[in-house]
Amino acid sequence: xxxxxxxxxxxxxxxxxxxxxxxxxxxxxxxxxxxxxxxxxxxxxxxxxxxxxxxxxxxxxxxxxxxxxxxxxxxxxxxxxxxxxxxxxxxxxxxxxxxxxxxxxxxxxxxxxxxxxxxxxxxxxxxxxxxxxxxxxxxxxxxxxxxxxxxxxxxxxxxxxxxxxxxxxxxxxxxxxxxxxxxxxxxxxxxxxxx
Amino acid sequence: xxxxxxxxxxxxxxxxxxxxxxxxxxxxxxxxxxxxxxxxxxxxxxxxxxxxxxxxxxxxxxxxxxxxxxxxxxxxxxxxxxxxxxxxxxxxxxxxxxx
Numbered sequence: 001x002x003x004x005x006x007x008x009x010x011x012x013x014x015x016x017x018x019x020x021x022x023x024x025x026x027x028x029x030x031x032x033x034x035x036x037x038x039x040x041x042x043x044x045x046x047x048x049x050x051x052x053x054x055x056x057x058x059x060x061x062x063x064x065x066x067x068x069x070x071x072x073x074x075x076x077x078x079x080x081x082x083x084x085x086x087x088x089x090x091x092x093x094x095x096x097x098x099x100x101x102x103x104x105x106x107x108x109x110x111x112x113x114x115x116x117x118x119x120x121x122x123x124x125x126x127x128x129x130x131x132x133x134x135x136x137x138x139x140x141x142x143x144x145x146x147x148x149x150x151x152x153x154x155x156x157x158x159x160x161x162x163x164x165x166x167x168x169x170x171x172x173x174x175x176x177x178x179x180x181x182x183x184x185x186x187x188x189x190x191x192x193x194x195x
Numbered sequence: 196x197x198x199x200x201x202x203x204x205x206x207x208x209x210x211x212x213x214x215x216x217x218x219x220x221x222x223x224x225x226x227x228x229x230x231x232x233x234x235x236x237x238x239x240x241x242x243x244x245x246x247x248x249x250x251x252x253x254x255x256x257x258x259x260x261x262x263x264x265x266x267x268x269x270x271x272x273x274x275x276x277x278x279x280x281x282x283x284x285x286x287x288x289x290x291x292x293x294x
Contacts, residue, residue: 011289011293012289014289015277015282015285015286015289016282019277019282019285020275020276020277023275023276023277024275027275028264028265033275036275037277037281040277040285041284041285041288044285044288044289045288045289045292048289048292048293049292093215094213094214094215099196099201099204099205100204101213102212102213102214102215102216103213103214103215104214104246109246110246110249110250110253111249112249113253113256117256117259120260121259121260121263126260127260127263127264127267130257130260130261130264131264148226149258149261150261150264150265155226155227166227170219170222170223170227171219173222174218174219174222174223177218177222177254178218180257181250181253181254181257184257185253
């Protein structure tokens with residue numbers, strides 16, 4: 001039966017109209033430009049295959065974005081499953097043993113940051129540093145962190161997608177945040193860049 | 196470490212949580228209600244611990260930064276641009292798909 005509601009799409013306009021937008025959307029979530037490029041390409045390819053199912057209920061942009069979002073989640077799942085989520089001993093923030101276990105390692109004690117909040121938030125380089133630090137996290141940690149804190153997905157959803165319990169999730173989030181803070185401190189706030 | 200110091204620390208640890216536990220509870224608290232015990236443990240820790248106070252403040256700022264990053268990336272100002280070569284590659288793939 002012919003679907004009378006399909007809206008004609010013109011894929012030849014997609015790259016020009018939405019390419020950069022989708023590219024940035026992906027980079028913000030996978031922290032790697034090559035992966036982002038691949039995901040955008042896959043999105044367009046899937047969209048072309050599926051274009052007869054576009055009902056025009058949302059805009060082209062929203063529709064393409066939702067396809068990309070799904071591909072990003074699939075990327076997280078694949079990435080998180082295959083890789084190790086370990087960090088170097090030298091990056092460990094808290095003492096693992098001894099009477100002071102759970103206390104900060106001496107070299108990892110948070111330093112006070114002196115910075116101008118407004119200026120920092122206007123600095124492109126600050127955001128590049130932020131993204132670089134996110135990309136340095138073990139894949140499973142950055143997946144959890146991004147899905148929960150940036151995508152603001154529900155806990156149950158994240159757990160379902162990544163096949164982890166909510167306890168796992170909090171532990172991973174915690175580790176990610178502790179690591180991130182340190183990375184940003186080291187690479188931004190305690191450098192000359194933060195002037 | 197002298198024995199009496201060790202003993203004192205051991206005693207304190209029966210009700211005083213570590214910074215690792217405190218920062219963990221700070222993370223959890225943002226999304227899920229803490230149990231009564233957890234909430235008290237965290238409060239007591241935060242009274243005395245200047246490092247965790249610093250950590251908390253720093254994360255407040257970073258969350259603002261992340262929010263801005265997300266918003267900025269999702270709006271029209273796209274700092275990253277696909278290069279003409281990248282665009283061509285995608286167009287090519289699209290073309291062969293349509294054929």
